[in-house]
Amino acid sequence: MAQTYHTTVGSRSYRFANLAELMAKATPPRSGDRLAGVMAESAEERVVAQMVLAELPLTTFLNEALIPYEEDEITRLIIDDHDADAFAPIRHLTVGDFRNWLLSDHATSDVLTELKAGITPEMAAAVSKLMRNQDLILVAKKCRVTTAFRNTIGLPGRLSTRLQPNHPTDDVTGIAASILDGLLYGSGDAVIGINPATDNVAQSVKLMRLMDEVIQKYQIPTQSCVLTHVTNTLEAIEQGAPVDLVFQSIGGTEATNRSFGFDLSTLAEAEAAAQSLNRGTVGRNVMYFETGQGSSLSADAHHGLDQQSCEARAYAVARKFKPLLVNTVVGFIGPEYLFDGKEITRAGLEDHFCGKLLGVPMGCDVCYTNHAEADQNDMDNLLTLLGVAGCNFIMGIPGSDDIMLNYQTTSFHDALYARRVLGLKAAPEFERWLEEMQIFQDVSTHRLNDQLPAAFANSLRHLPKEPRHGT
Amino acid sequence: MAHDPVVENPWEWLNAFTDARIGLGRAGVSLPTSKLLAFQLAHAQAQDAVHCPLDVEALSSELTQALDLSEAPLRLHSHAQDRATYLQRPDYGRRLNDETREHLQKAAASQQRYDLAIVVVDGLSALAVQQNSAPFLGTLYQMLSSDAADWQLAPLTLVEQGRVAIGDEIGALLNADAVLVMIGERPGLSSPDSLGLYMTWAPEPGLKDDRRNCISNVRPAGLQVEEAARRFFLLLKEARQLKLSGVKLKDRSEDDVLEGDSASGSTRNFLVAD
Numbered sequence: 001m002a003q004t005y006h007t008t009v010g011s012r013s014y015r016f017a018n019l020a021e022l023m024a025k026a027t028p029p030r031s032g033d034r035l036a037g038v039m040a041e042s043a044e045e046r047v048v049a050q051m052v053l054a055e056l057p058l059t060t061f062l063n064e065a066l067i068p069y070e071e072d073e074i075t076r077l078i079i080d081d082h083d084a085d086a087f088a089p090i091r092h093l094t095v096g097d098f099r100n101w102l103l104s105d106h107a108t109s110d111v112l113t114e115l116k117a118g119i120t121p122e123m124a125a126a127v128s129k130l131m132r133n134q135d136l137i138l139v140a141k142k143c144r145v146t147t148a149f150r151n152t153i154g155l156p157g158r159l160s161t162r163l164q165p166n167h168p169t170d171d172v173t174g175i176a177a178s179i180l181d182g183l184l185y186g187s188g189d190a191v192i193g194i195n196p197a198t199d200n201v202a203q204s205v206k207l208m209r210l211m212d213e214v215i216q217k218y219q220i221p222t223q224s225c226v227l228t229h230v231t232n233t234l235e236a237i238e239q240g241a242p243v244d245l246v247f248q249s250i251g252g253t254e255a256t257n258r259s260f261g262f263d264l265s266t267l268a269e270a271e272a273a274a275q276s277l278n279r280g281t282v283g284r285n286v287m288y289f290e291t292g293q294g295s296s297l298s299a300d301a302h303h304g305l306d307q308q309s310c311e312a313r314a315y316a317v318a319r320k321f322k323p324l325l326v327n328t329v330v331g332f333i334g335p336e337y338l339f340d341g342k343e344i345t346r347a348g349l350e351d352h353f354c355g356k357l358l359g360v361p362m363g364c365d366v367c368y369t370n371h372a373e374a375d376q377n378d379m380d381n382l383l384t385l386l387g388v389a390g391c392n393f394i395m396g397i398p399g400s401d402d403i404m405l406n407y408q409t410t411s412f413h414d415a416l417y418a419r420r421v422l423g424l425k426a427a428p429e430f431e432r433w434l435e436e437m438q439i440f441q442d443v444s445t446h447r448l449n450d451q452l453p454a455a456f457a458n459s460l461r462h463l464p465k466e467p468r469h470g471t
Numbered sequence: 472m473a474h475d476p477v478v479e480n481p482w483e484w485l486n487a488f489t490d491a492r493i494g495l496g497r498a499g500v501s502l503p504t505s506k507l508l509a510f511q512l513a514h515a516q517a518q519d520a521v522h523c524p525l526d527v528e529a530l531s532s533e534l535t536q537a538l539d540l541s542e543a544p545l546r547l548h549s550h551a552q553d554r555a556t557y558l559q560r561p562d563y564g565r566r567l568n569d570e571t572r573e574h575l576q577k578a579a580a581s582q583q584r585y586d587l588a589i590v591v592v593d594g595l596s597a598l599a600v601q602q603n604s605a606p607f608l609g610t611l612y613q614m615l616s617s618d619a620a621d622w623q624l625a626p627l628t629l630v631e632q633g634r635v636a637i638g639d640e641i642g643a644l645l646n647a648d649a650v651l652v653m654i655g656e657r658p659g660l661s662s663p664d665s666l667g668l669y670m671t672w673a674p675e676p677g678l679k680d681d682r683r684n685c686i687s688n689v690r691p692a693g694l695q696v697e698e699a700a701r702r703f704f705l706l707l708k709e710a711r712q713l714k715l716s717g718v719k720l721k722d723r724s725e726d727d728v729l730e731g732d733s734a735s736g737s738t739r740n741f742l743v744a745d
Contacts, residue, residue, distance in 0.1 A: 031559060034559075035559070035560065035561070035562070165491070166491075167489060167491070168490075168662070168665075168688040168692075168693040168694070169688070169693060169694055171488075171489070172737070172738055172739065172740045173488045173489075173740050173741065174488050174489035174490075174491065175489075175740075176740035176741060176742045177482075177485040177486075177488050177489045177491070177493055178489060178491045178493055179742065180482060180485065180493075180742060181480075181482065181485070181491075181493035181494060184480070184482065197687065197688055197694070198685075198686060198687070198702070199685070199721075200721060201721060206738055209738045210738040210740065213738060213742075213743040214742050214743055217742070217743050218742075229718060231718065232721070258679075258681070259679035259680055259681050260680070260681060261681040261717070261718035298561075299679055299680065300677075300679070301679075334558075334657070335558055335559065336558065336559050336560065336561050339559075369657050370514070370517040370518055370520070370521055370657060370658050370659070370660070371518075371521045371558055371595055371657055371658075375514065376510070376511075376514075397491075398491040398492045398493045398495070399491070399492025399493070399495055399502075399506065399510060400492070400510065401491070401492050401510070401513070401659070401660045401661060402659065403489075403490050403491050403659060403660075403661045403662060404688065405659070406656060406657050406658060406659030406660075406662060406665060407657070407659065408514070408660065411492075411502075413495070413497060413500060413501055413502050416500035417500055417501060420499075420500055446500060448478075448497070448500065450478050451481070452481040452482060456482075457481075459741050459742050459743075459744065460482060460485075460741060462741045462744035463485075463488075463741040463744075465484055
């Protein structure tokens with residue numbers, strides 16, 4: 001079954017021991033693959049691997065699993081859920097032809113929507129390795145993945161944001177201040193989502209109630225989420241907490257997910273529990289997943305695969321549970337996996353492309369840590385590229401500075417920059433709310449109100465003005 | 472004023488209630504110049520902090536004094552010889568180098584069992600470790616010694632160029648039932664000094680993250696050392712009772728909620744005051 005791959009370029013002959021090695025060596029360079037010892041040994045070997053990969057029939061990926069079927073429930077999910085009818089139109093193609101086909105005029109948004117159940121993560125990963133950044137952008141832009149809960153996310157011409165009001169001690173006034181700041185900058189249509197400072201059930205329930213009260217009082221057409229472990233959210237649901245979305249970090253191998261403390265049956269149980277609450281008004285997508293290249297290697301659960309192939313497999317996990325949002329937290333993991341701005345940018349575009357091709361509602365945490373070789377300029381570039389590519393959502397945080405997770409992501413200002421320069425809008429229900437609340441003077445031209453809107457001015461009267469610190 | 476291109480936010484004064492960069496104002500929809508430059512300065516300082524080395528000598532004598540130790544902490548070093556290697560090879564940071572492993576093996580030759588091994592690791596912020604270790608451990612030692620149960624502590628260890636998982640190897644070599652790793656977290660723009668606490672029951676090399684419990688953001692402007700020590704001690708006692716740690720051991724410290732200004736479960740705040 002497993003075959004080796006040989007080719008000769010000039011006087012040099014190359015051999016790739018198996019499909020996993022071929023995939024890894026065809027991958028554009030990044031530090032995580034170097035760390036794993038699976039990267040191409042020379043620039044020439046990389047392109048040779050891409051040439052060999054381009055000749056491979058797509059059906060190879062149905063016959064040869066990168067991780068054995070018997071050993072890994074994600075492989076079983078990918079194979080068992082593969083839709084042969086949807087696959088039929090591209091069944092005869094090689095990986096290289098698949099790239100041509102995706103770029104062709106034939107591959108319209110409707111055709112790509114029909115196709116997604118026939119594509120496996122490995123096919124998406126393989127073709128992405130042959131694609132330039134502009135290819136990843138162009139094809140992703142054609143893919144449409146729309147989801148809904150209290151608003152509709154992923155419509156063409158829309159860019160949503162997760163309002164992320166994290167606070168290092170979960171102080172409710174501090175969190176409320178960040179929520180207010182975000183709302184008044186038009187942020188929060190994807191979700192208002194808090195990473196709690198400490199993972200415990202009671203704390204999570206408290207934060208769920210806090211956000212639920214705000215959403216109800218101001219009648220905000222959005223949803224909330226506390227990004228705690230899935231088993232905590234299950235307990236919170238049992239306790240009667242107002243859970244909109246269930247969060248979990250997921251990876252592309254069973255062993256990765258075991259290291260995160262869950263398996264597919266846990267996610268199925270959580271989805272059913274959240275569905276039973278019936279809290280959505282315009283849709284029933286109740287899951288929020290986060291992913292990121294390097295998590296499998298970090299958990300020593302990568303089975304010798306390159307990190308981008310592992311990442312694409314995580315999207316098979318995601319799509320099984322019909323999520324509202326899937327977020328690749330691309331620069332969070334650090335320089336040992338994605339070394340600099342160039343590697344982070346490439347990975348962000350790959351993840352967005354692979355996710356969208358597979359039918360996953362892809363957003364991106366355009367981010368970096370202080371030990372990576374990256375800065376705000378790199379984030380501006382990736383944000384702009386993803387905006388062009390039709391990314392469903394990005395993060396929104398005060399001044400780009402997450403004071404709880406200690407990393408930098410896109411700010412409320414950044415989202416407005418992207419919306420303005422690319423002519424993108426918030427989710428339609430949320431956009432109407434922004435106008436009704438007079439947060440914008442003119443929402444169509446992205447002109448914010450210079451004054452404090454009345455509803456919020458009222459609320460601020462409840463707070464004693466303490467001496468301002470800083471300037 | 473009429474043509475001032477910067478629009479200030481009327482809610483800017485809320486920044487008295489959080490360190491988050493709220494109410495920054497805007498030029499159009501973009502950051503005003505002063506706020507842009509303040510951010511760039513903070514980022515430059517955080518990048519510099521990553522590369523600042525731990526002053527092991529100073530920390531060792533500070534801890535010896537503050538904790539009234541009969542012997543100075545054991546000084547260990549990971550397999551990553553310098554910061555550049557450390558940043559690119561996390562696997563090296565997770566295991567001891569040969570020299571200090573032998574050193575530790577000799578120190579643990581008595582085969583005595585311990586209830587807890589405490590491992591202080593530089594991680595990505597030597598500043599965090601330098602600043603918070605002695606106050607935290609002072610509080611924790613007090614709690615342990617005044618507890619009804621007896622707590623046998625393994626020799627304290629200090630590790631350079633280490634990652635969290637290096638505690639598993641150290642805890643196992645020291646025959647400890649549980650290990651506490653105190654490590655400098657990656658510096659944030661507003662928090663170059665944040666300490667993380669990781670507790671593992673029955674440490675051994677090769678354990679995954681699902682076996683650990685974490686308490687993060689321990690620093691003067693974050694989670695206070697007293698509260699951090701209290702939470703850790705509760706976790707430790709529960710781990711000893713159930714003989715496990717990680718996701719199967721939920722953090723259920725007493726009032727169960729963490730809040731800056733009060734220990735209540737109230738969600739009361741100005742946005743929903745009426």
